[in-house]
Amino acid sequence: MPFNHENLKVYQRTLPFNAKVAIWTDQWERRHALCDQLSRAAASMLENIAVASAAYSTMKLRGLDFAIGSSLECAACLDLARIKQLLDIKSAHKEKEELSRILRMLVGLRKSWALSGQSVRETSAEYSTQGEEVDKAHDKARDKEDGESALFHHETLDVYKVGIQAATALCSSDTVARLPNPVFRRLDQLLTSMVLNIAEGNGRFSDADQARFLGTSHESAIKLAARLDLCVTQNLLPQDEVNGWKVLLERVSVMTSSMIVGIQR
Structure with a gap:
């Protein structure tokens, strides 16, 4: 049976x-x-x-x-x-x-x-x-x-589009590709978390779940920016490249924060 x-x-x-x-x-x-x-x-x-x-x-x-x-x-x-x-x-x-x-x-x-x-x-x-x-x-x-x-609703969100722009910028960088595996892995974990949590959170049915996933994306964007600063300090990545990426990450953090506030009102 x-x-x-x-x-x-x-x-x-x-x-x-x-x-x-x-x-x-x-x-x-x-x-x-x-x-x-x-x-x-x-x-x-x-x-x-x-x-x-x-x-x-x-x-x-x-x-x-x-x-x-x-x-x-x-x-x-x-x-x-x-x-x-x-x-x-x-x-x-x-x-x-x-x-x-x-x-x-x-x-x-x-x-x-x-x-x-x-x-x-x-x-x-x-x-x-x-x-x-x-x-x-x-x-x-x-x-x-x-x-x-x-094909999916989250693809129409500005915050997701910016997240994809950030992912495209980092993943197309030769300097990022040449990073030591442990460093690359941590940056990639945070980048992946930022993007995926926007998509999954948008499809959740409860406000609490939506806010929770957006919160994780928000934190991942900020943590990724901090890790990029560390890479600059360690002379692993150039400052000018990192500055451009951080502009996109800041936009993601601001938009996710605003969305969370809107959900919780």
Whole structure:
């Protein structure tokens, strides 16, 4: 007798994505924080769908919330993989389209469970919510409609765009690439955290969760700026390059702080 989650189409769809993630990360240099983050996020998406299908009451929805957040984190990881040239543009976009479909299914399943007493079943339309009013929280988590350049809502946020600009600037620097592994690793961890937490926080359903993820992104931007100062002091990075990067990091810190204040009002 199969487990409940084995009957879910969205679960079956996350299996091949996880298999691809394992292949990619096995080929990438381990110095990239992205390797651990993408592996963890993909596994979290898979496992939380399974756990949610067996849970009771509100814990079912909570499990799907985690899976939704992890799908957004995976999407941001693919953006970073493209920036780092670990995946080519075409491949990254194709995989993001697949994640977009998975996200639609997760959000639709969450809505279906919430409206039907949280029984484990799927609709014939694979959780389509077209033609129905979708509340603000669901709308924020859903990917953009076909025909728009952005596949995910967080991609339209100015703060995410600036975060991606900062990532592009640092990852294209030859001096950063030549840093000793421990130094590079710490900078990359903070940069990755800054970007991923913006994406995941934007898809969370509660104000508290949104503020928490934005707070982590905010702290990561500030910590990264401090680490860059240390690299200048140690003559590992040139001051002029670092000054340009810190302008972008300051913008991220200001915008995330403002967003947190807006949520908490």
